[in-house]
Amino acid sequence: MAASSTGTYFTSYRAESALRRTKAEWARLALIAGFLLALPSLATGPLHQVLELHVINMVLIVVIGAVGLNILIGYTGQISLGHGGFLCVGAFTAGVFYQRFDLPAPVGIFAAVVFTAALGAFFGLPALRLKGLYLAIATLASQTVIIFVASQWSWLHDQGETMNLSRLRIGGFEIAARGAGHWQWYWILLVFAVLSVYAGRNLVRSSVGRSFMAVRDQDIAAAAIGVNVTRAKVTSFAVSSGFAGLAGALWAHYRGNATPETFVLETSILFVAMVIVGGLGSIAGAVYGAAFMWMVPELITKALLNVGGSEWTSRVPHLEMIFFGLLIMLFLIFEPRGLDRIWQRTKDYFRFWPFRY
Amino acid sequence: MSDFVTFTLYGLSDGAILALAALGFVLIFKATGVINFAQGELLLIGAFTVYTFFVIFQMPFVVATLLGVVVAVALGVVVERLVLRPLVGENPISVIMVTIGLASVLKGAVTLFFGVQPQRQPKILPSGSLEFAGARLPLDRVSAIVIAAVVLLAFTVFFRYSRHGIAMRAVADDQQASLTVGISVRRAFALAWALAAVSALIGGVLLGDIEAVSPSLTAFGLLVFPVVILGGLDSVPGTIVGGLIVGLTKNYINGFWDGSYAEVGPYVLLLLILLVRPYGLFGQTRIERV
Numbered sequence: 001m002a003a004s005s006t007g008t009y010f011t012s013y014r015a016e017s018a019l020r021r022t023k024a025e026w027a028r029l030a031l032i033a034g035f036l037l038a039l040p041s042l043a044t045g046p047l048h049q050v051l052e053l054h055v056i057n058m059v060l061i062v063v064i065g066a067v068g069l070n071i072l073i074g075y076t077g078q079i080s081l082g083h084g085g086f087l088c089v090g091a092f093t094a095g096v097f098y099q100r101f102d103l104p105a106p107v108g109i110f111a112a113v114v115f116t117a118a119l120g121a122f123f124g125l126p127a128l129r130l131k132g133l134y135l136a137i138a139t140l141a142s143q144t145v146i147i148f149v150a151s152q153w154s155w156l157h158d159q160g161e162t163m164n165l166s167r168l169r170i171g172g173f174e175i176a177a178r179g180a181g182h183w184q185w186y187w188i189l190l191v192f193a194v195l196s197v198y199a200g201r202n203l204v205r206s207s208v209g210r211s212f213m214a215v216r217d218q219d220i221a222a223a224a225i226g227v228n229v230t231r232a233k234v235t236s237f238a239v240s241s242g243f244a245g246l247a248g249a250l251w252a253h254y255r256g257n258a259t260p261e262t263f264v265l266e267t268s269i270l271f272v273a274m275v276i277v278g279g280l281g282s283i284a285g286a287v288y289g290a291a292f293m294w295m296v297p298e299l300i301t302k303a304l305l306n307v308g309g310s311e312w313t314s315r316v317p318h319l320e321m322i323f324f325g326l327l328i329m330l331f332l333i334f335e336p337r338g339l340d341r342i343w344q345r346t347k348d349y350f351r352f353w354p355f356r357y
Numbered sequence: 358m359s360d361f362v363t364f365t366l367y368g369l370s371d372g373a374i375l376a377l378a379a380l381g382f383v384l385i386f387k388a389t390g391v392i393n394f395a396q397g398e399l400l401l402i403g404a405f406t407v408y409t410f411f412v413i414f415q416m417p418f419v420v421a422t423l424l425g426v427v428v429a430v431a432l433g434v435v436v437e438r439l440v441l442r443p444l445v446g447e448n449p450i451s452v453i454m455v456t457i458g459l460a461s462v463l464k465g466a467v468t469l470f471f472g473v474q475p476q477r478q479p480k481i482l483p484s485g486s487l488e489f490a491g492a493r494l495p496l497d498r499v500s501a502i503v504i505a506a507v508v509l510l511a512f513t514v515f516f517r518y519s520r521h522g523i524a525m526r527a528v529a530d531d532q533q534a535s536l537t538v539g540i541s542v543r544r545a546f547a548l549a550w551a552l553a554a555v556s557a558l559i560g561g562v563l564l565g566d567i568e569a570v571s572p573s574l575t576a577f578g579l580l581v582f583p584v585v586i587l588g589g590l591d592s593v594p595g596t597i598v599g600g601l602i603v604g605l606t607k608n609y610i611n612g613f614w615d616g617s618y619a620e621v622g623p624y625v626l627l628l629l630i631l632l633v634r635p636y637g638l639f640g641q642t643r644i645e646r647v
Contacts, residue, residue, distance in 0.1 A: 079450045134586075321465030328455065329455055
């Protein structure tokens with residue numbers, strides 16, 4: 001390993017604040033890149049029993065939302081139970097621009113990000129006066145209000161409460177249907193997800209990100225050293241909702257519809273669970289958490305179906321609920337810092353082997 | 358006029374049950390500082406344990422209720438010991454999330470065994486109706502109000518005069534100080550969860566009898582938040598006033614306007630309260646302001 005056993009040392013500030021600091025990190029990046037390039041072939045080939053490309057695509061979408069929420073909860077320390085609502089706003093904004101105004105999809109996606117960010121800043125305003133659990137309940141209320149508007153506003157709906165989006169077309173290029181379409185979507189979503197993770201990593205090592213963390217750790221002290229607490233909080237809400245807006249827009253385009261039912265309180269809770277299971281205050285953790293919470297309950301129930309046979313089918317949603325709750329509880333009780341911490345510990349174990357520390 | 362009386366009665370009975378659910382919530386928050394998102398699920402578990410003993414095992418209703426109370430107390434104590442105790446001192450989001458996880462497990466367990474359909478349970482409360490001011494008032498709702506009032510009164514007396522009740526108030530007030538005078542904080546924590554589960558059980562049974570014993574009872578649990586924010590998170594009388602206001606608001610909107618607005622109405626109310634008076638009508642004004 002490139003890092004010495006006593007720590008990693010730098011000779012310049014530039015080197016210390018770099019995204020990739022050691023050779024080992026570069027090597028891991030190369031491995032991840034190779035894995036991501038090979039993933040669609042694996043998912044349609046040897047691994048198709050466990051992984052489906054469709055599921056992976058959804059993971060790429062929720063990764064974006066989870067990164068956004070971790071900036072808000074993990075880095076700024078503001079609790080939000082309204083993330084699902086912001087995804088809903090993003091989905092419908094993209095849909096309105098694409099379907100109702102007939103504008104190109106990229107314009108709609110961009111508009112979704114901007115509009116959701118603005119709305120997020122607005123709904124973040126209670127955070128200026130409220131903290132902790134009061135804020136959690138306030139965001140719960142805004143979630144309810146957003147979903148209510150989205151389900152009542154009939155101009156948005158094509159049938160029931162759903163808005164249908166026709167297949168994504170950019171310029172002359174149109175996404176193929178089903179199988180081949182999943183491949184094309186994979187590359188599109190991968191680009192967005194990688195850019196989002198990159199943006200998140202860059203944000204939290206900038207002065208803005210440091211001001212977020214100062215507010216999280218001790219807001220009075222942060223104000224005393226000259227951090228504008230108001231601006232930090234509102235910015236954090238805006239940034240986090242912007243990510244949610246992007247995720248929602250992609251979700252709507254990918255699924256081909258937008259409906260408030262997808263973005264109810266349970267979705268918000270799922271996102272908070274991703275952030276906590278992945279590890280609060282870690283962009284990488286958001287990625288692990290999103291993949292974990294999206295795929296593991298599904299894999300467990302799939303395994304159960306294989307073992308128990310088809311009479312278990314009706315029980316699957318209930319079992320999924322139980323597993324979901326158990327995962328959250330077990331992680332919080334036994335590893336409150338989440339998957340990211342487990343990964344760090346594993347790395348340390350191998351680095352110091354054969355010694356304990 | 359007769360409509361108004363009917364909606365008022367519906368609002369009051371909903372409000373009385375909400376107050377019971379909110380009472381458990383406030384007990385837990387006061388004693389342990391935990392925001393319990395599983396309150397609705399405690400309601401659900403209560404309703405379904407009584408249903409199990411009463412309908413499936415064919416026991417007399419009183420026995421079924423007593424057994425239900427035993428189960429509720431056990432559940433409360435176990436949850437406190439196994440789930441919440443390891444998280445003492447963690448940040449609020451972790452504590453909130455662990456109760457959300459608990460809610461998911463409890464609801465999943467109930468729907469796994471009983472399915473999502475409403476269950477048939479013989480009527481327990483009187484089923485006739487009462488003529489008053491030109492309105493027909495269902496007797497089960499009237500008696501639900503009476504029962505809830507008696508239970509709330511019993512809890513108030515318990516906190517005011519009994520040894521354990523006073524000890525719990527002391528713990529809520531200052532944990533360090535109560536430790537120094539020899540009060541067991543652990544027991545107070547366990548007692549808070551047990552009592553919360555019991556009050557939720559009573560609320561769940563009443564609600565199950567008025568509407569139906571079904572998993573959708575948990576939706577009632579989310580309405581606890583407007584109630585407690587309105588009344589003040591740490592105020593027992595606040596839960597009664599808050600419960601009645603939310604119950605009435607919901608039923609007036611539902612009756613005079615539109616059912617879909619009735620769902621969102623309490624939350625709009627909640628946002629307004631948070632902006633104007635975040636510590637509620639009766640809560641202590643020591644809320645952390647930024």
